[in-house]
Amino acid sequence: MGNAIDDAKLVHLDQQLCFKLYAASRLVIRAYKPLLDSMGVTYPQYLVLMVLWQSESAVTVGHLGDKLMLDSGTLTPLIKRMEALGLVARQRGLEDERQVWVQLTDAGKALQPMAINWVKQVATATTEVDLVALRKQLDSLLEKIG
Numbered sequence: 001m002g003n004a005i006d007d008a009k010l011v012h013l014d015q016q017l018c019f020k021l022y023a024a025s026r027l028v029i030r031a032y033k034p035l036l037d038s039m040g041v042t043y044p045q046y047l048v049l050m051v052l053w054q055s056e057s058a059v060t061v062g063h064l065g066d067k068l069m070l071d072s073g074t075l076t077p078l079i080k081r082m083e084a085l086g087l088v089a090r091q092r093g094l095e096d097e098r099q100v101w102v103q104l105t106d107a108g109k110a111l112q113p114m115a116i117n118w119v120k121q122v123a124t125a126t127t128e129v130d131l132v133a134l135r136k137q138l139d140s141l142l143e144k145i146g
Contacts, residue, residue: 035118039111053112058103
């Protein structure tokens with residue numbers, strides 16, 4: 001059992017993984033801001049676009065939620081705003097009206113090359129080896145705590 005001084009170090013800011021992840025996330029999102037601004041989307045909307053760019057056809061809101069680790073209460077207004085921007089189209093399921101299917105419009109598809117070019121430029125700022133190792137560690141962390 002540790003003493004009070006050692007225990008107090010457990011809550012030092014520089015010892016907190018949650019703070020390091022939060023700070024890194026904010027900095028990465030800030031680095032993406034020029035791309036997001038040029039595309040006219042927010043970071044969460046960009047995440048939805050990435051999932052849809054990977055899909056060959058429409059996906060359900062549930063699928064998006066699973067991939068993005070977001071609930072439908074968060075996704076629904078996000079997707080509605082994207083629909084208003086003309087980036088996606090929503091449709092109720094034919095067999096189950098509770099399901100909502102989302103697919104890219106031509107405008108949503110047209111943003112992908114812009115994103116690819118931008119990400120290629122940003123990727124030169126760090127080595128591929130660093131990114132691969134970090135992704136593996138974060139995947140492992142997400143699997144363990146998710």
